[in-house]
Amino acid sequence: MGNEFTTVIQVSKQFLSSEEIKQSQESSLMKDQQYQNYVSKKQEVMRFLRFLIIRLKFPIRVLQVTSYLFQRFFLFNSFRKYSSYSHEIAVTCLFLSIKMNDCIRKSRDLILVAHDIRLSPPLNSDEVVKDESDLTHILAENKVDEQRKKVLYFERLILECIAFDFRHNNIEDYLIKFSKTLSLHPQVGYISWLVSVDAMMTEVILKQSPHVIALSSIVLAKLLYPEIFTDKMVITELDSLDLKYSRFQCERSQIYESVNEMMEFYMSKNQLANSFLFDFLPKDLKFNDLVINLKLELPNHFDIPPNKRKAEATINKDDLFYKERDYEIGKAGTILFVYNND
Template identity: 30%
Template sequence: MMDIPKGPKSTLVRKFQEEEASPASPHEENSSPTNNGSTGKLTSTIQLARPFLTRNQIIHAHSKNVENQVAFDQRRSQVFSFLMKASSSLKFPARVLETSMYYYQRYYILNRFDINTYLDVAVTCLFVASKNEDTIKKLRDILALTNQLRSQTLSSEQSEIYRKKILNFESKLLETISFDFRNFHSEEFLIKFNKVLHKSKSDSYLSWLILFDSYQTEISLKLPPHVIALSSIILASKLEDHRASFKVDFKKFGCDEKLVNEGLLDLLSLYINSFNNTNLSVTHNDYEIRFMRIKVEFDESKPGFIKDIESTVLNKDEFFNQRDFSNGERRYMLESQKKRLYSEIGK
């Protein structure tokens, strides 16, 4: 079951300062290390990876980094279409596309959205995703294909400059995801859950389409893969049989009912607001009207949701502060390494 982050303590475990043995002058006190050996004061931060965020945390992050949410959402749809074409042309498996879509949304949690570079960020996400999913292609091959899709012709000198630009974005992306390369794919859970529930092939295929469409939402930023899988199965069951219940044995699947409700809400919002942009619309075009009926039934069932983090706590959460790349150092750790970290602090 997922542990919902509860505020600043889950992000910045410890801040410490290392000062040189001899007292620094007032001018040197806040300086970074220099080549002549004078270190001044160095601020170091230990940050735990935070793979999942709450709805309010995402809204809070976008308030800092996205000036126009409507424009951001429109560009996101364009980017996902671009990534689908690029991934298909490069013959990447679906998991590379899914990871790149996740990385793209993750990038703008901590980085300012720039209309001039968002496609460059998308290319970077595809490149990093291909490495993380062990389907590595050379960067120059990816750039050749994506430049062609963008109708962008570059000289050899311009290509080298652009390659370095992508590598710079890669460095920022790696810090944004806290060097957390754990994969959060839901397909395996979907297959197992459908078998346990004795779903037919048509129902299983429908839930897979819904699961694939879910990557167009922020659901992968908020919920673990087994919860997304169960949410997709429940929605598919409601589409095929309106008498199907929103309730299942959640404990049997290791899911929190409130988190599953969160997933259902995101999926319903996607299909109600952007049905024509989904893969489901291609194979089940007549299902569009069913989602509004399901949404009404869902609201009438009075679903419970996880209590979100209050704005007063979010404002103090240093995780969402923009990174100053020119000063200090940062050490990234997974949640499982927390015990090791505390043992180091105690020494």
């Protein structure tokens, strides 16, 4: 493809439909039958990122952009080709995310701590915090330089992959505003926040804008709370909660799709190991069974007929946007990166 074009226009598209994601994965994952390997590796990387963010004392909001960039990269790049560099790509995504969230740290710090975590993976979040006063002994300086070069290399690929589109809004900001508007009980607000953090590790962040994810997290927290806790006063407050989606510039279908996908995350026992919400819940709770039962009733909560299916949008399969990225174009020709109106 690099020899066929001298000038290419690459449009930035922040959020994609399920059909568009599936079409993009045809090139990056499906053609090599790598999808299950990718899912497994993504779970491993998200756990690694969780520990890395906690260890470096970054605000959890940096996980949102980090996860978005990581998943976005493997939408448009061959997993078979780059799977062995998954952790280096994850560190690069985190490096970009902290710059976009004004939490500046040197790449050297990230590389050293990331290497230490990979050498001695913590069993849980309580084991993460360590003294960072001296990590220089764990990796020789020439190895640090090698890793830094990899970070710079993948940084360029990721920036081209997102068309240098740095626009982003934090889910957390919307969640705080919505919680205040709805006068949510603090415990329900906290559960909503935990759900929103878990949502950052799913494909929801590739599909929906932050305000939709924030409201979806509140909706899911509202469904979960009465099944887990017995505080009648809070449950009564939730029953009277007026969730008019249009009031928050959201569509019913968007909330339904987001909540449905978040529930699928909780239905996977492997993914529960990464869940912030699951760590908060009572240990004897059969959470997996609870979510399965709620998911079966989900269409009723949204007044959606069981047999009603969303019509799939028509996608031009020959559109280069959905193809694997060719980074050789920029070496011999020109790429014009253009923002869209999402």
